[in-house]
Amino acid sequence: MTKITKAACIGGGVIGGAWAARFILGGIDVAMFDPHPEAERIVGEVMANAERAYGMLTMAPLPPKGKLTFVKSIEEAVQGADWIQESVPERVDLKRSVITQIDAAADPKALIGSSTSGIMPTELQRDMKHPERMFVAHPYNPVYLLPLAELVGGEKTSKATLDDAKAKLAPIGMKGVIINKEIEAFVGDRLLEAVWREGLWLIKDDICDTETLDDVIRYSFGMRWAQMGMFETYRIAGGEAGMRHFLAQFGPCLSWPWTKLMDVVDLDDELVDKIAGQSDAQSGARGIRDLERIRDENLVGIMHALKSGDGGKGWGAGKLLADFEQGLWANAEKPKTDLGQAQPIRILETKVNAAWVDYNGHMTEHRYLQVFGDTSDGLLRLIGVDLDYVKNGHSYYTVETHIRNLGEAKLGDALYSTCQILSHDEKRLHIFSTIYNADSNAPVATAEQMLLHVDSKASKAVPALPEVIAKVTAIAEAHASLPAPEGVGRAVGQKR
Amino acid sequence: MTKITKAACIGGGVIGGAWAARFILGGIDVAMFDPHPEAERIVGEVMANAERAYGMLTMAPLPPKGKLTFVKSIEEAVQGADWIQESVPERVDLKRSVITQIDAAADPKALIGSSTSGIMPTELQRDMKHPERMFVAHPYNPVYLLPLAELVGGEKTSKATLDDAKAKLAPIGMKGVIINKEIEAFVGDRLLEAVWREGLWLIKDDICDTETLDDVIRYSFGMRWAQMGMFETYRIAGGEAGMRHFLAQFGPCLSWPWTKLMDVVDLDDELVDKIAGQSDAQSGARGIRDLERIRDENLVGIMHALKSGDGGKGWGAGKLLADFEQGLWANAEKPKTDLGQAQPIRILETKVNAAWVDYNGHMTEHRYLQVFGDTSDGLLRLIGVDLDYVKNGHSYYTVETHIRNLGEAKLGDALYSTCQILSHDEKRLHIFSTIYNADSNAPVATAEQMLLHVDSKASKAVPALPEVIAKVTAIAEAHASLPAPEGVGRAVGQKR
Structure with missing residues (x-):
């Protein structure tokens, strides 16, 4: 994969700060320039949010964090950078002058992306010496989680620049989508603007309040659009007859009377007060x-x-996440624990996220086994049982598990896991994993497991391949001198 | 909760059929009238989809299914019904005449909802004798899963009717949202129409193709809108300064040049061909x-x-689902197994859903424990450990679990679980659960578990309350004559 080696962020704030977070969590050093007196505080808050979100998003091993440096000028920031992201306030003259300044100081091959949500790149690249490498990379809030960046070129932008930008976004978990032609507001904000305009009329005319409008979105098409967009959803609505049938059925609605609401609403004080008041009633308690x-x-x-x-x-975004994680695993450093040492191997680090807890905020029973399953997967990768091995028809299946719940994990708790090999033969792998609270180092749960090496097509136990057995044996020999962990060999309810 | 006792569906098809599915899965008998020669087939397909989706959606005990009867006339359909849902084709004259006919034949107190996606209820209720009980109940596809129904009254609709309709939708898992004033297309379709209009321009002008447009939606604001709507999302964007700040910042954009695209696009043959072709390229492989x-x-x-x-x-929709399930549990019939009998109690029925499987289509390791956890929760409810008991500060925590994976569960497999009490004292509950494949009755996995009764605030083991112990004892005595299940008392890797 094409990777960014060093990034510069010109303009912090919520957008620039989140770009910086994406780069840093992707292992890329960032030089940040923002003259705002509070820039460091704002970027720090966004970074904290992003780190918290990433802790929940993935258990795959993130690379060592990149370094964030605040610098005193644009010129200093862009030195050595091969991706420069401009996120200054939304004024054409300001953005153009900043971009022209970046252009003059940066390596002529460095990519220059603008976070503008509406200004055409042709306007922004007008005064550049090397305009072919400048484009819009328009992200969506929260930038550290939503993967989309609309990539839009201006008259002077080269096709190669857009392709390169798209390729460079993938390793940091983002989805670059190339827009054919520049227009103001590009694609996403056009659609949002249309909904916004219509929504303002509905509030102004007292058809509904803001909470009702939001409920209409989130209990219906919002959930459709999180996974398929508008056209694919409507294709289904067309049934076996497909898109053409849908268009024949729905198309004529466009000339129905309600299109009169396309006038632009006057966002006067009265309407602003109304929306602000309704929004307070809806969301003000939080x-x-x-x-x-x-x-x-x-x-x-x-x-x-x-x-x-x-x-x-x-x-959709879940496939993108899976691909991102695949890349993280492929690029992962070897575990900090030396595999030849007589100590359990440290495998995972994660945080208890909201989807894992019950209404009391405690981690749900089966999520412990999820962490143990990911732990044994981590061990398997270390002995060469990776996706390719599995695709070739061999795998280890868990046949038996004994879990002891020793403590409670709560929402937000940082956890880590370790794994020790108890015994093995050519087909069997007997392991013992422990989940620890990362703050107290107290064990939260243990799992003793028996894994069986299988031919997954034939669904029967077969010996593991020699190179796997060699790796297992090396670890097992190092673990042989470890004492049997407390709790091993125990049946449920057995007296101690 | 106010419940529908009998429903009538006038008009089958994808919308009417899905309404019928909602009613029937909610335990309500439905009389369906649709003169379409293929009505039974179409409704049958929608029912099958709905049942499959419900099997994945919830493990809570659905009531015994209502009965679906196809009848020969509107008059026959509405006899005894207290909710009549009209879902005939979208023509004012047709809908009005059907609704007038329903009105004449139905109990004057029966609610009459129309599935129209755009016609004003005042138009539809014009010729009714009892128009006060008629309203629009506009659902979203797939109606059996998306919970929203926009409830819109006409000039003659009573406020009580809308409140009653909203109350009656909750027990079938739907979210009735009352719209203040009628307008054509109500709220949801207004918003969708605005996006659709803008989208058509973007395709016509070659700014992007349908796949790119869909990607822009689903990798960004689609995921925002699945959980919060537009106003609550923008409130966050306004930061601590809130909605007023957001409006000040974003409002002026309304008069920016891109609003020129509000003209109605001409959906001519050329544009239809273009969209249909791009849609084939995007989604045609499936x-x-x-x-x-x-x-x-x-x-x-x-x-x-x-x-x-x-x-x-x-x-959002997840809270609604939780509330729906709470109602299902509260109204659940006693288990089919007589608790006093010497046999394991049958607890859950479920299907292996997509979120539970790995890329091979096999149920993931930790999902077995999820089913076992829901099984022990089911047993706990039977002995009086319900939400109220837990809210009062007592609960059972699992402290030890031994799982044996005996077979494989695959995507779509129907499963059921049983639970047997092995032993108990005032604090401890020792149980053995089995997950079976519902088709072969072969055991897929077993779990032996030790649960401890706790004071959840003090986080320490305390005796269960006497009424719980009495119920446990009654079941345990009936189970005392059962043989110890195969695999009990086993440690991991122990020779048989």
């Missing part, structure tokens, strides 16, 4: 930080759900 | 049934994710 937390947890939950979509293959 | 399956599985996954939202309390 602070913004609380709403942000709920939003982020829900986004993580939705992406996890979509990751299991299409029979486990992943769908 | 059939409609395949896309429906993926959509439904994703919707179930998203609702499950939202059910864990807000720290386990549930959010």
